[in-house]
Amino acid sequence: MKLLLNLVRKDFNRNPAKAAIDFNNDDVEVYILYLSLAEGVDLDLKTNELRGVLPDIKVTPVPSFIAQTLGGIVDNLTRVEAAAMAIALLLSALVTVMFLKLVMAREHRDIAMKKAIGFTNRDIRIQLGIRLLVIQGLGILIGTVLANTLGEGIFSLMLSSMGATRMTLLIQPLKAYLICPAIQLLVVTITVIGGARVVKHYHIKEQIVE
Amino acid sequence: MIKVEQISKSVKGNSPVANVAIETSILKEISFEIDRGDFVAVMGPSGSGKSTLLYSVSGMDQITAGRIVFDGVNLTEMNEESLAELRLNKMGFVFQNAQMLKNLSLFDNLILPGLVAKKEKPQVIRNRAQDLMKRMDIDGLGGRDIREVSGGQLQRASICRAMINNPEVLFLDEPTGALNSAATDQVLNILAALNDEGMTIMTVTHDPRVAVRAKKVIYLRDGEIAGEKELSTGPNREQELDDWLKCV
Ligand SMILES: Nc1ncnc2c1ncn2[C@@H]1O[C@H](COP(=O)(O)OP(=O)(O)O)[C@@H](O)[C@H]1O
Ligand SMILES: [Mg+2]
Numbered sequence: 001m002k003l004l005l006n007l008v009r010k011d012f013n014r015n016p017a018k019a020a021i022d023f024n025n026d027d028v029e030v031y032i033l034y035l036s037l038a039e040g041v042d043l044d045l046k047t048n049e050l051r052g053v054l055p056d057i058k059v060t061p062v063p064s065f066i067a068q069t070l071g072g073i074v075d076n077l078t079r080v081e082a083a084a085m086a087i088a089l090l091l092s093a094l095v096t097v098m099f100l101k102l103v104m105a106r107e108h109r110d111i112a113m114k115k116a117i118g119f120t121n122r123d124i125r126i127q128l129g130i131r132l133l134v135i136q137g138l139g140i141l142i143g144t145v146l147a148n149t150l151g152e153g154i155f156s157l158m159l160s161s162m163g164a165t166r167m168t169l170l171i172q173p174l175k176a177y178l179i180c181p182a183i184q185l186l187v188v189t190i191t192v193i194g195g196a197r198v199v200k201h202y203h204i205k206e207q208i209v210e
Numbered sequence: 211m212i213k214v215e216q217i218s219k220s221v222k223g224n225s226p227v228a229n230v231a232i233e234t235s236i237l238k239e240i241s242f243e244i245d246r247g248d249f250v251a252v253m254g255p256s257g258s259g260k261s262t263l264l265y266s267v268s269g270m271d272q273i274t275a276g277r278i279v280f281d282g283v284n285l286t287e288m289n290e291e292s293l294a295e296l297r298l299n300k301m302g303f304v305f306q307n308a309q310m311l312k313n314l315s316l317f318d319n320l321i322l323p324g325l326v327a328k329k330e331k332p333q334v335i336r337n338r339a340q341d342l343m344k345r346m347d348i349d350g351l352g353g354r355d356i357r358e359v360s361g362g363q364l365q366r367a368s369i370c371r372a373m374i375n376n377p378e379v380l381f382l383d384e385p386t387g388a389l390n391s392a393a394t395d396q397v398l399n400i401l402a403a404l405n406d407e408g409m410t411i412m413t414v415t416h417d418p419r420v421a422v423r424a425k426k427v428i429y430l431r432d433g434e435i436a437g438e439k440e441l442s443t444g445p446n447r448e449q450e451l452d453d454w455l456k457c458v
Contacts, residue, residue, distance in 0.1 A: 113309040116270060117323050117371070118298025120291050200290070205265040208305055209383070 034062075077159075085180070089187050096136060096191040103128065104198070111199060112207030125196040129189075136188045140181045148176050211410060212244040212379070214267060217276030219259075219433075236262050237273070237433045244379070249401075249411045251421040253455070254430035260414040261383050263430065267412065268301055268381045269293040281378070298327050302372025306384040308364040310356045316367055317343075317352030324374045335374065342370040346400055362393025369400060380404070382413040386420055398423055422451050429458045 037046055043061050050059045060068075067074065104111065111124055152169040219237040224230070236259050244250050244267075252260045265271035267278055269285045270293075278285040281300070285293065297303070310319040317339060324335035343349040346366040351359055359367070365385060372380055382401075386394040394417070402423050405411050413420060421427050422441070429437040437458035441447045 109309070110311055113305070113311075115294065116297065116303055116305075116309075118294050118296075118301075118375075119326060120294040122291070123294075123326065204270045205261065208309060209261045209265075 089184060092136070092140075092184050092187050093191045096132065096188050097195055099132060099135070100128065100192065100195040103131070108202070108207050111202055112204045115199075115202060116204050116208060121200045124199050125193075128196045128199070129192045132192050133185075133189060137185060140184050140188075144177060144181050211246045211248075211281060212267060212412075213277075213279040214240060214242050214244075215277045215279065216241050217266060217273045217278060219262060219266060219271070219273045219275075235433055237266065239276070240433075240435055241276075242428060242435070242438065244410060244412055246378075246410055247405070247408050248426060249405045249424045250413070251424035251427045252412070252414045252430060253416060253418075253421055253427060254436070256416070258430040259433040260416075260430055262433075264381055264383050264412065264414050268303070269296060298323060299329070299375055300378045302369075302375070302377035302380045304365070304368050304372050304380065304382040304385045306387040308356070308361075308368040310364065310368065310371075312356060314356075315352065316348075316354050316356055316359060316364075319356065320352070320367060320371045320374060323371060327375050329375070338376075339370060339374060342373055343367070346370055347396070360393070362389050362396060365389060365393070365397055366400065369397070369404075373404075379410040379412065382411070382415075384414055384416070386415065386417055391419075394419065418448075418451060418455065422448050427451065427454070429455070 037043060043063075047059055047061050050057075114124055115121070148171050155169060216239050217237060218235065218239050220233050220235045222231055222233050225232045240263065242250075252263060254260050262271060266273050269278070269280075269288065273286065276286075280296070283296075285296075288296070310316070311322070314322070320339045320343070321332075321335050324330065324339070325332060339352075340349065343352060346369060348359075348363050348366050348370070351363060351367070356364060356367075365388075369380075369385075380401075385401075386397055389397065398420060401411060401413070405423075405425075411424075413424070415421055425441060427439045427441065428435055429439075437454070439451070439454050439458075442450060
């Protein structure tokens with residue numbers, strides 16, 4: 001008990017009022033004290049050390065504490081994240097295909113004419129690809145910024161039904177701004193390359209001759 | 211220069227009457243030759259296969275039998291990419307409705323095949339485009355949107371585009387089909403002048419005024435050659451063609 005008090009004093013010394021709590025065993029059932037570790041202190045080692053000196057007190061590192069208390073939500077969130085990722089990628093592919101179809105429908109004559117005057121299928125595919133990638137790339141860029149700014153509000157609104165009243169999205173910059181958009185762009189690229197292959201089956205004469 | 215040997219084309223489709231697959235013959239064993247410097251006009255009623263023949267000879271439409279030999283190369287054995295290259299560098303095309311890109315200026319449309327070919331410096335291509343436009347009497351229109359010029363001007367511009375890579379042969383499908391008679395005459399004068407300078411021309415037309423400028427007329431009916439006529443150079447050629455068209 002004494003040691004614990006010392007620890008509290010030490011940690012809460014910016015707020016001396018807290019140190020005056022009455023630690024009377026008869027009054028309370030449980031005290032929960034949070035300890036901040038100094039930079040560079042190994043969590044597991046420290047936990048073990050404290051467990052050694054405080055055999056009667058339950059010492060739990062915060063990550064496993066969170067896992068125990070918020071495990072359900074965390075699991076759900078992980079699943080939601082994976083599902084959101086999969087849906088986002090599918091949507092990117094779908095939007096790309098629809099966009100490609102739109103462009104090709106709108107420009108079938110131009111494409112046929114270009115083939116007629118000597119553009120190779122490759123020339124046309126590259127042109128289509130560049131256009132689509134530029135537009136989709138812009139979309140992904142804007143989407144990424146929006147998701148990382150407005151996303152939090154929308155997400156907490158959605159998750160309020162799961163019992164979490166407030167959500168703070170911790171944005172991992174590398175993942176949010178680089179890896180995710182890169183994967184999305186990759187999916188778009190693959191879709192464009194695959195989708196634009198149909199240019200090959202364009203029948204020049206049918207498109208041009210009225 | 212171009213040898214068309216026994217080409218046939220048929221397509222599979224559904225019969226409009228019964229729900230059975232039928233094979234329709236569009237071209238039937240057609241043979242003819244186009245010499246260097248020739249001017250061949252293909253005539254015939256609508257639906258007789260004129261366009262199909264033109265597109266087949268230029269390697270844009272697949273045939274089901276026979277061979278087309280262009281400058282000693284068998285087109286029927288070439289893959290699509292080499293055919294595209296051939297069309298880009300050795301063939302020029304003019305369609306009934308000019309077929310230009312709406313988002314480019316007239317001038318940019320003209321030089322486009324030149325830029326795609328990448329054989330010459332852009333400046334060389336631009337200069338040639340300027341020269342061609344002057345010849346076709348449309349210089350000064352280069353900056354215009356393609357919707358801001360008349361049909362005749364647009365068709366002359368598309369001849370410029372067809373000529374931009376110094377092709378060996380010009381293919382035209384009803385080049386005057388959408389033009390009034392004054393514009394038709396201008397286009398015909400240009401074609402005649404180009405042919406005089408040695409350009410090989412194959413054109414599809416239903417207009418005897420176009421055909422009368424040709425050296426050879428092929429008449430198609432139901433996918434078959436119903437007649438072939440070499441036109442004389444004399445002043446009677448118009449009459450000659452008229453008489454022939456009546457009995458063919
Ligand atoms: N790909 C195709 N499938 C089915 N029928 C076709 C096809 N291409 C052309 N045809 C038919 O072949 C005939 C000849 O067409 P076309 O060469 O365009 O005639 P023309 O130019 O002489 O008017 C027409 O009856 C047309 O409907
Ligand atoms: Mg036709």
